[in-house]
Amino acid sequence: MEPVKAEPANFGFDSMNICIENCAQCKSMLGQWFQGPLCAQSCIQQRGQFIPDCEDFASIAPFLTKI
Numbered sequence: 001m002e003p004v005k006a007e008p009a010n011f012g013f014d015s016m017n018i019c020i021e022n023c024a025q026c027k028s029m030l031g032q033w034f035q036g037p038l039c040a041q042s043c044i045q046q047r048g049q050f051i052p053d054c055e056d057f058a059s060i061a062p063f064l065t066k067i
Contacts, residue, residue: 014048015048015049015051016043016044016047016048017048018048018051019043019046019048019050019051019052020040020043020044020048022051022052022053022054023036023039023040023043023052023063024036024040025054026039026052026054026060026063027039029054030054030060030064032065033064033065034060034063034064034065035063035064035065036063038062038063039052039060039063042062042063
């Protein structure tokens with residue numbers, strides 16, 4: 001039995017879409033403490049090169065607000 005090659009590029013992996021989806025997920029999880037529109041704007045400006053991770057404080061710190 002031969003191994004299956006499963007690379008994200010073969011499935012239409014679009015980092016910008018994932019970036020924006022992650023921004024929406026973080027907004028949903030963190031509510032008023034997370035600036036979702038700013039996160040999405042950053043994704044668009046950087047063309048998805050930076051993908052925020054809601055569980056990685058360093059990746060979402062620029063989008064957190066003090067209340």
